[in-house]
Amino acid sequence: MRRRGSAHLCRSALLLLALAALARAQGSGSPEPVPSLPGGTAAGSPPPGAAGPPLGLPSDATALPEEGAQPPAPAAFSPTPAGGTQLPPAPPSGFGLAPGIGAPAGKLAGEQRLAYQGTATVAYSQTPISPYQAVSLGCGLGYISPTFQSDYVGVSPDIFHDAAACGRCLRIQCDDASCANPGKQMPALVVDLCGSCTGLDMSVSFPLFVNLTGRDPGPNPSIVMSWDLIPCGNLTVGTIKMLLKKGGQAFYQAFGFSNSAVPIVGVAVNGTRLQHGSDNYWQWNPGSPIDPLAPLDIALAGSSRQVLRVRLPSLRSADLGVQFKS
Numbered sequence: 001m002r003r004r005g006s007a008h009l010c011r012s013a014l015l016l017l018a019l020a021a022l023a024r025a026q027g028s029g030s031p032e033p034v035p036s037l038p039g040g041t042a043a044g045s046p047p048p049g050a051a052g053p054p055l056g057l058p059s060d061a062t063a064l065p066e067e068g069a070q071p072p073a074p075a076a077f078s079p080t081p082a083g084g085t086q087l088p089p090a091p092p093s094g095f096g097l098a099p100g101i102g103a104p105a106g107k108l109a110g111e112q113r114l115a116y117q118g119t120a121t122v123a124y125s126q127t128p129i130s131p132y133q134a135v136s137l138g139c140g141l142g143y144i145s146p147t148f149q150s151d152y153v154g155v156s157p158d159i160f161h162d163a164a165a166c167g168r169c170l171r172i173q174c175d176d177a178s179c180a181n182p183g184k185q186m187p188a189l190v191v192d193l194c195g196s197c198t199g200l201d202m203s204v205s206f207p208l209f210v211n212l213t214g215r216d217p218g219p220n221p222s223i224v225m226s227w228d229l230i231p232c233g234n235l236t237v238g239t240i241k242m243l244l245k246k247g248g249q250a251f252y253q254a255f256g257f258s259n260s261a262v263p264i265v266g267v268a269v270n271g272t273r274l275q276h277g278s279d280n281y282w283q284w285n286p287g288s289p290i291d292p293l294a295p296l297d298i299a300l301a302g303s304s305r306q307v308l309r310v311r312l313p314s315l316r317s318a319d320l321g322v323q324f325k326s
């Protein structure tokens with residue numbers, strides 16, 4: 001009982017630490033650079049990327065090959081899930097742990113664990129998903145790199161933080177006595193909100209669980225693990241995709257961005273800053289009717305302070321054809 005209580009205290013303290021790290025501005029002195037997350041964005045509050053690069057200044061155009069050059073029209077992008085399958089939701093968090101399962105492996109001393117410590121429970125499809133199947137999950141990511149089709153996670157509401165965690169990369173370490181190789185680490189992409197997870201716990205994809213633990217989930221689908229944030233960097237393959245949210249109107253549209261190598265901290269369309277919603281879409285309320293056939297100038301600010309600019313010929317989902325340097 002006492003152990004359990006102190007473990008809970010410890011977890012709360014770690015959760016606070018994790019949240020602090022997640023919310024911390026850039027330039028932390030930690031060995032793994034933790035890029036700043038855009039904070040929660042309640043509707044009506046100023047966009048969290050306000051501290052990011054000024055999107056309106058012409059001087060911060062860096063992505064396009066030549067100043068004033070017209071980028072090629074991006075290819076149409078249609079993220080309809082193959083076969084239209086819906087992924088099963090994350091499982092409820094109540095699970096019984098068999099003896100020896102769910103206990104930290106003895107040979108992993110405290111300092112060998114990663115910064116944030118919790119429980120991972122297997123969820124989602126048994127097989128790798130298609131690049132478009134994560135669109136139905138909490139982050140609405142229209143595309144995920146092949147590198148993450150087996151390795152993706154859903155995080156607790158605290159870590160999800162109004163979708164600020166979406167598209168971020170983690171490494172997860174198996175610290176469980178049931179793991180074939182305690183200490184084994186694997187990268188993963190945050191694609192979902194795990195509503196039944198608390199604190200630093202998460203739901204993890206089936207192939208990730210099997211690979212990390214070296215065992216089938218069977219009746220013991222949860223493990224003790226630890227994790228931290230890593231740069232997505234070259235784990236992200238290809239260019240950024242933009243998904244137009246369904247249900248847009250003359251005065252309101254919203255855009256989802258996926259497959260970015262660095263966190264996107266600000267978005268502007270035709271010079272108007274968008275607001276990041278808890279559904280991970282960036283909302284555009286220009287205050288005048290939107291002509292769906294008119295071109296759009298999109299500016300994306302990365303946490304690296306690089307700004308990407310793309311002109312779309314009209315209002316539609318598109319592969320933007322650009323990527324942040326990482």
Ligand SMILES: *[C@@H]1O[C@H](CO)[C@@H](O)[C@H](O)[C@H]1NC(C)=O
Pocket residue numbers: 150186187207211
């Ligand atoms: C397990 O993960 C490692 C590291 O990410 C990867 O190289 C390997 O292909 C994976 N194996 C399977 C069977 O998914």
Ligand SMILES: *[C@@H]1O[C@H](CO)[C@@H](O)[C@H](O)[C@H]1NC(C)=O
Pocket residue numbers: 234
């Ligand atoms: C990713 O980048 C690192 C250097 O930062 C390089 O060593 C590694 O080979 C790259 N991996 C891939 C898959 O390109």
Ligand SMILES: *[C@@H]1O[C@H](CO)[C@@H](O)[C@H](O)[C@H]1NC(C)=O
Pocket residue numbers: 270290291292294295296297
């Ligand atoms: C966006 O700005 C361009 C000029 O830069 C203009 O031609 C276009 O009509 C605008 N698009 C919308 C949807 O307002």
